[in-house]
Amino acid sequence: MTMLSGCWDNKDINHRALPIAMGISYQNGKYKIYLDIPKVSERNAGIQVITATGDSVSSAVDNISMNMESQLDLLHLKVIIVDKTFAHRGLDEIVDSIIRSRHVSPKTMFVICDEPLDQFFKRINNPSNGDGNEIYDFFQKNSGWNPEIAYTPVWKVFRSIHSYTHDVVLPVIQSGETTAIQSNGSGILKNGKMVGRLSNEQTLLYNVFNGISLDGKIEVTGKATLQLVNSHIRHQTKLDNKNPEMYCTLHLNVIILDATGHPSTKEIKLELQTLLQRRLEQLLQKVQRTQADIFGIGQHFRNDLTRTELANWRTEYYPHVKINLKVITTIRNTGNLKLP
Amino acid sequence: MSNLQVSTTYILTHLGLIFFLYPSDVIDSTNEAQWLPVLTGFVFHLLIIFVYLKGLRYFQGESIVNILLRKNKIVAWAVLLPMLLYLSWIMIIAVRSFSEVISIAFLSNTPIWILILLLLLVPGFMTLHGKIGGLLRLSIMFSCLFVIPIVFVLATSFQNVDWHYLFPLWPGPRALHFLTHPSFYKSLFAYSGGFLLLGFLPSYTVYKPKAVFWGSLVILPSYLIAVYVPVLTLGEESARQLQFPYLFIVDTISINWLMFDRINVFLLLSLVAFCMFFIAATMFQILEIVRLGIKDISPNFLVPILITYSLIICLFIPDWKTVDLLFQWNTPLRLYVACVTPVVVLVIGWLHARKLKRELNST
Numbered sequence: 112m113t114m115l116s117g118c119w120d121n122k123d124i125n126h127r128a129l130p131i132a133m134g135i136s137y138q139n140g141k142y143k144i145y146l147d148i149p150k151v152s153e154r155n156a157g158i159q160v161i162t163a164t165g166d167s168v169s170s171a172v173d174n175i176s177m178n179m180e181s182q183l184d185l186l187h188l189k190v191i192i193v194d195k196t197f198a199h200r201g202l203d204e205i206v207d208s209i210i211r212s213r214h215v216s217p218k219t220m221f222v223i224c225d226e227p228l229d230q231f232f233k234r235i236n237n238p239s240n241g242d243g244n245e246i247y248d249f250f251q252k253n254s255g256w257n258p259e260i261a262y263t264p265v266w267k268v269f270r271s272i273h274s275y276t277h278d279v280v281l282p283v284i285q286s287g288e289t290t291a292i293q294s295n296g297s298g299i300l301k302n303g304k305m306v307g308r309l310s311n312e313q314t315l316l317y318n319v320f321n322g323i324s325l326d327g328k329i330e331v332t333g334k335a336t337l338q339l340v341n342s343h344i345r346h347q348t349k350l351d352n353k354n355p356e357m358y359c360t361l362h363l364n365v366i367i368l369d370a371t372g373h374p375s376t377k378e379i380k381l382e383l384q385t386l387l388q389r390r391l392e393q394l395l396q397k398v399q400r401t402q403a404d405i406f407g408i409g410q411h412f413r414n415d416l417t418r419t420e421l422a423n424w425r426t427e428y429y430p431h432v433k434i435n436l437k438v439i440t441t442i443r444n445t446g447n448l449k450l451p
Numbered sequence: 452m453s454n455l456q457v458s459t460t461y462i463l464t465h466l467g468l469i470f471f472l473y474p475s476d477v478i479d480s481t482n483e484a485q486w487l488p489v490l491t492g493f494v495f496h497l498l499i500i501f502v503y504l505k506g507l508r509y510f511q512g513e514s515i516v517n518i519l520l521r522k523n524k525i526v527a528w529a530v531l532l533p534m535l536l537y538l539s540w541i542m543i544i545a546v547r548s549f550s551e552v553i554s555i556a557f558l559s560n561t562p563i564w565i566l567i568l569l570l571l572l573v574p575g576f577m578t579l580h581g582k583i584g585g586l587l588r589l590s591i592m593f594s595c596l597f598v599i600p601i602v603f604v605l606a607t608s609f610q611n612v613d614w615h616y617l618f619p620l621w622p623g624p625r626a627l628h629f630l631t632h633p634s635f636y637k638s639l640f641a642y643s644g645g646f647l648l649l650g651f652l653p654s655y656t657v658y659k660p661k662a663v664f665w666g667s668l669v670i671l672p673s674y675l676i677a678v679y680v681p682v683l684t685l686g687e688e689s690a691r692q693l694q695f696p697y698l699f700i701v702d703t704i705s706i707n708w709l710m711f712d713r714i715n716v717f718l719l720l721s722l723v724a725f726c727m728f729f730i731a732a733t734m735f736q737i738l739e740i741v742r743l744g745i746k747d748i749s750p751n752f753l754v755p756i757l758i759t760y761s762l763i764i765c766l767f768i769p770d771w772k773t774v775d776l777l778f779q780w781n782t783p784l785r786l787y788v789a790c791v792t793p794v795v796v797l798v799i800g801w802l803h804a805r806k807l808k809r810e811l812n813s814t
Contacts, residue, residue, distance in 0.1 A: 187712075210693075210699070213555065213702075216702065216713070217699065217702050218703060218705050253707055264703065264705075266685070266702075266703045269685070269689060270685045270689045273685075273689040274685075274686045274688055274689060275686075275688065277686065410613060410615035410616070413616070413618040414618045414619050418483060418622075
């Protein structure tokens with residue numbers, strides 16, 4: 112009897128439905144849930160999309176579970192797709208319920224969808240697209256993920272909801288014309304609510320700034336195309352009478368892929384520096400307007416501010432933050448052709 | 452060898468307690484600079500162990516029950532009775548809370564009484580069959596089996612830390628504010644849960660106090676990791692929302708090359724084994740007090756009685772809130788046992804030594 116306790120009420124794997132993606136849309140006070148369940152059959156092809164509506168997310172999931180012939184198991188859910196209305200309304204409740212129930216792993220990715228979920232799920236599961244795992248592969252670091260795409264699991268959103276100094280961005284996607292999925296930049300999330308958008312390029316800068324190591328990223332500067340081999344960033348901070356200042360040194364290691372009009376390496380370096388500075392400035396102004404600290408800048412001032420001051424970081428200090436960016440570029444090689 | 456066995460026993464009984472409730476208690480007790488409550492608790496722990504071992508050293512090879520009973524009976528029972536109450540209390544809380552943890556963490560469909568029974572039968576079997584020698588040897592086996600998964604999980608849990616959360620290191624004038632918070636005293640159970648066992652060992656094995664102090668150096672990092680990894684990953688505000696902060700952090704680790712998606716299972720299985728070990732050690736102490744202090748009843752009767760009555764009491768605890776409340780109520784008794792027992796042993800030992808000296812001089 113005691114030996115059996117681990118298998119109590121166990122259901123075999125062929126009696127379980129294991130969705131890989133869940134869509135949540137919010138319309139007129141009702142939640143509509145979409146579950147992407149790979150078909151487990153001998154031919155092993157395709158995907159099944161099941162939908163249900165309910166007053167809350169869990170009641171909608173319950174409705175699906177009730178109407179299905181097998182046990183619904185959300186343990187292996189990899190991606191949660193929400194529509195824009197739901198993201199604007201706030202993800203705090205759904206994040207809380209995910210973390211409370213432990214049925215969904217905190218490593219699950221959050222994604223915002225730019226088009227109605229009905230249409231999205233219909234189009235990505237078009238059999239001509241592939242085996243139906245695109246939505247999963249698209250965000251996997253060892254398959255389809257690219258540095259222009261934000262990568263934000265549930266636990267980071269949870270941290271952002273309660274944190275004084277940390278906000279996140281979520282990838283924004285829609286179904287593509289020629290590919291299954293198309294990336295449309297990312298959405299800025301402040302305390303769990305979507306408050307703005309970033310373009311794909313800005314997301315790349317966000318990833319670089321947050322020290323996510325990027326391999327094989329191509330950066331166009333008008334004079335040349337560069338491949339980022341690796342990057343790291345150093346921060347120094349100064350707090351001067353409620354005016355936080357940050358000095359960042361970005362070390363980039365690049366390889367030249369393409370050059371137009373014979374620029375010298377010096378010109379390329381200069382161009383890259385001004386380009387990144389301009390972009391960062393634009394990006395910072397944008398996020399400061401929304402008061403969402405997606406770079407976690409407040410983190411660097413934890414030593415200078417008391418806890419009560421830190422609680423007001425987003426409103427009192429963050430809008431006055433100045434960033435001085437210095438880019439140090441190493442051109443590791445210029446490919447098979449020489450440059451002047 | 453026996454020194455090593457005592458070290459591992461001491462480490463294992465404590466490891467089982469650190470990773471579940473302790474982090475959230477410490478995080479509740481202060482807003483910043485969590486190292487202060489952790490180190491304060493640890494110094495307190497070292498102090499009681501030092502005094503306790505010092506007292507025990509006066510009597511070579513005698514169990515604490517015998518030491519206490521050879522003098523004044525009233526003093527002896529003023530120490531032993533709270534100790535007995537404390538041990539049975541902590542055993543019941545441990546069984547009940549671990550069963551709830553297992554239920555929350557991975558066996559959500561299994562009825563709770565089965566888990567409670569499992570957590571009582573296995574340790575009961577360990578105490579009944581192995582006696583203390585078996586437990587000591589078992590500690591070596593457990594360390595060999597579980598040291599690799601535990602170290603692996605502890606190391607990988609640093610995956611998502613943001614070291615900025617370490618600051619500010621010194622919280623200013625409110626630095627000692629945690630001393631007024633009840634959660635801090637609740638967190639002390641992770642320090643006082645296993646130390647009594649050291650007093651029961653001398654009649655079975657010989658060990659040097661150094662073995663225990665080396666062991667405590669091994670568990671100090673575990674205390675710090677259990678508290679700091681959640682704080683560094685999520686920040687104080689978010690970590691405070693969680694029931695079991697450390698277990699949550701282990702859930703967020705993602706390792707591409709590992710075929711297991713949830714490495715939490717490694718940690719939990721090792722910890723459950725340690726918890727069972729802790730419960731078995733507690734059972735052994737209860738048996739010793741009853742057998743040496745009250746009546747020498749065969750363990751073949753005592754262990755089943757103990758299991759049945761613990762099971763019944765555990766089933767009467769309806770929810771997590773009550774478990775928490777019992778923990779809170781347990782605090783004064785815990786402090787009494789942790790402070791009074793070592794001091795009384797030391798005083799008796801000192802008096803004993805002085806008497807011996809006087810007798811030696813007079814002859």
